[in-house]
Amino acid sequence: MSLEQKYIELYATHTGQICRGFAPQVNAGRRALLDDFLASGAPDSKGEKYRYSDMRRIYGRDLSLPSIEAPIPGREGVMTLGNGVFADGEPLVVRADGVITGSLRAASVDFPEFVLGRLNSVATNLSDGLTALNGAMMPDGIFVYVPCGVDGGTIDVELLYDTVHEDDLVFSRMLVVLEEGAEARLQARYRGRAGNHLVVNHVTEAILGRGAKLQMGEAYDFGEGNDAFAVSYSSVAEDGTLDRVFVSIGGEAVRLGYHCDLAHTGAQSSLYGLFMGAGRERIDIYSEVDHLAGGCSSYQMVKGVADEQSTGAFTGRIYVAPGADGTSALQQSRNMTLTPTSRIVSVPQLEIYAQDVQCSHGASVGQLDREAIYYMQQRGIDEVEAKALQMSGFVNDIIDRCGDGSFVEEICNMASGRIRRV
Amino acid sequence: MLEIKNLHASVDGNEILRGIDLTIRRGEVHAIMGPNGSGKSTLASVLAGNPRFEVSEGTATFLGRNLLEMSIEERARAGFFLGFQYPVEIPGVSMANFMKLAVNEKRKYNGLEPLGAGEFLKLMRQRAEFVELDPRMTSRAVNEGFSGGEKKKNEIFQMAMLEPTLAVLDETDSGLDIDALRVVATGVTRLHTSENATIVITHYQRLLDYIVPDFVHVLYHGRIIHSGDRELALRLEEQGYDWLIKNEK
Structure with missing residues (x-):
């Protein structure tokens, strides 16, 4: 049995557990996503995008889905997803200003057409089998909706990975939608219990309407000995702004992906990031900004520190589509290796098909x-x-x-x- | 305060210091002059404990302790200060944080309570004025983007903050314009008391117009070949080192 078929079987055995509580419309799409996964497979390090992360090795392990456990209690004022399942008492909160936050599966039941129209709408990267696998297998997720012109304020989120058994594969999901002129600050923590040999598969989709502004901070600590694949897909409409900052420590093999489509004129994005590896950790950051329309700007500054025998990689791809004139795209990768046995690789990739563009990149690896x-x-x-x-x-x-x-x-x-x- | 006897030191197997003898007492100002490559900066580095240099022979006693056995930071905490010829930039570390840590390490060493935030800021403002350093510089990263003159002023500012018992200033005058030279030299002079001592390493007599030395030493080929008072510096300015070196040869 191939690795992919093994996961299809895992899905078949756990369909009830995975689909429980979701709108039938969402569940109906899972099979097609499994087919996508079967077609593209779990990527290995032979391909360009996963050169520094061998996902086949990780997914080739004998992994199970977490057994149904009592939900992990959340912190006061923090939306919590425990092993991929929404943990708070109230599954969906609709505020007076129209902001909706809570469980993705609850949202899919209350607003089926809305959720169906947006889920997997940005995360459509069919070459990425693991994203498709997430779409098929996610048991729940975090849902954030901010209506037109509303400032949703600061929204705190925590995703905990803490299973009873070792070698569990935990899927989690986040869908964030900001309508035209909406604003929000999202603060997300990802924490795993050390030493359980878990594998985390997380996907975030962020959809920003015209003039919307989202600031997103992410703190990753997947925990010693755990592997994680966490990828984020964003789409920013005309004059919208997505500002992201992440800090990542902890995890055996961690792959963080940031894909951002600047889809209409005036869209902007920034990505500031820091990863710090120690022990034998391997961290691989893959960032891709697609300038699909002219007059958009992007900025990336990712710093890495590798200690002991750890390794890190930053691949920064900037794509400027034909006709996307007036593009400004800047990328900086600054790294520090602390021991002779630590290593960081920095790979800028600029693919430019427009004439009038300002693109630059810089990379350095130094020591103390x-x-x-x-x-x-x-x-x-x-x-x-x-x-x-x-x-x-x-x-x-x-x-x-x-x-x-x-x-x-x-x-x-x-x-x-x-x-x-x- | 400092007693150096027959000090030999080398870098990468090359002997640079070949038997230095020097005694510094409280209240004194010593100037060390000498041609390029004579070992002036090496002497400063060896006294500071720079790990690049290896001491092969001799002793250095500082305030009754074996200086050469002390760690770099212990020497500093005990009151030894080196004004760097090329001050190092430390990106992302603010002057204020850096100095607060340094001042409080020294206080801890001397059995004193650390300074609170208010007291520290007050001290920093006072001492910045002392060397005419723009107080805004203290919120910037250590030496990052500082001009040559600002870096040297910053060395003296740090000296003023740490109030060392013995300061060695390694070519503090190099790269300074006339006004900056005056500010830096005046700062050093004002910090001088009967309880501390200063060693000024310089190429030029003009610094010694401001910082008047009690003793002037000429270092050549890793040894002090001649010592005198400030008149010696004036003669060197006029006649160069040849007359001394010839004798030596």
Whole structure:
């Protein structure tokens, strides 16, 4: 039996558990997504996009779906998805200003046509079998809707991966829709219990209407020994703005994908990111910005730190479609390897088919500056502290973009924990 | 305060210091001059504990302790300060954070409570004024994007913050215009007391117009070949080093 057929069988055995509570219209589409997965398969490192992540090796393991357990209780004021299933008491909250937040499957029942029209509408990357597999297997998800002209404020989300058994494959999903002129700040944490050898498969879709503004902060700590594939697909309409920042630590093999379509004139996106690897962790960031219309701008600044025997990779693809004149696309990849056995690869890929464009990229991989450490020691700061200070200096401009309040504090704690290991 | 005896040091197997003897007492200002490559900066680096250099022979006693056995940071906390010839940029680390950590490490070493945020900011403002350093510089990253003059002023600002017992200033005057030279030199002079000491490493007599030395030493080929008072610096300015080197040869 091939690897793909094994998952089709897994779906067949667990159809009831997977489809429970979803609108029949959504469930009806799952089979076609499984066929997509069968056609494109789990990617291995032979292809360009997955050169630094061998997903076949991970999905080739003997994995099961998590057994049905009592929902993981969420934190006050934070929408929580426990092992892919919405955990809060109230499955869907419709606020007076029209903002709707809650469980994706509950939303699919209450607003079937709306959800059906948007789910898998941006995540249509058929060459990516794992995204299709997520569409077929997701048991629930987070749903966020902000209507026209409304400021949805700050929305806190937590996705927990904490199963009873080892070697579970956990699917989770997020659908975020901002209508014309809507605004929101989404703060998402992804946390896995260390040492359970879990595999996480997460997909986010973000759809921004005309002039909509979404700020999205993501903190990933999938937990030691766990593997994760978390990919995000966004579409930004005319004059819309998507600003994202992520910080990732923890996880055995982590693949983060960011795909953003700047679909209409004046659309903008920014991506600031930081990944910090240690031990034998492998982290692979794949970012793809498609400038499909003229007059759009994108900016990416992704920083990586690799300690001990860890490895990291950043692939930044910028595509400028024919006729997308007036495009501005800038990309920076800055990296630091802390030991002779750590490694980071940076791969810029620019594919430009328009004439009047401003595109640039820069990549560097360096080490801790011994001279700077000596300088700090000469001022009375010991070597450990001097290294930590230098590392903080390297990562702080990304962390400072994570907003304020408890979210940035959580991210600071995550990063300082890593820095202290150096 | 500092007693150096027969100090030999090398880098990558090449001996640079070949037997330095030097005694510094409280309240004194010493100038070390000498042609390029004579070992002036190496002496400063060896005293600071720069791991690039290996001490093969000799002793250095600082405030009664074996300086050469102390770690770099321990030397600094005990009151040894090196003003760098080429101050290092540390991107992303603000001057304020850097100095707060440094000042409080020294206080801890001396058994004092760390300074609170308010006290620290007040001290920083005072000391920035002292060297005519724009206080806004303290919110910027350490030396990042600073001009040559600002970097040197920043060295003296750090010296003012840390109040060392012994400061070695390695070519602090290089790359300074006349006004910046005056500010930097005046700052050093104002920090000088009967309880501390300064070693000024320089190529030019003009710095010594501001920082008047009690002793001037000429370093050549890794050894002090001649010592005198400030008149020696004036003579070197006029006649160069040849007359001394010839004697040496």
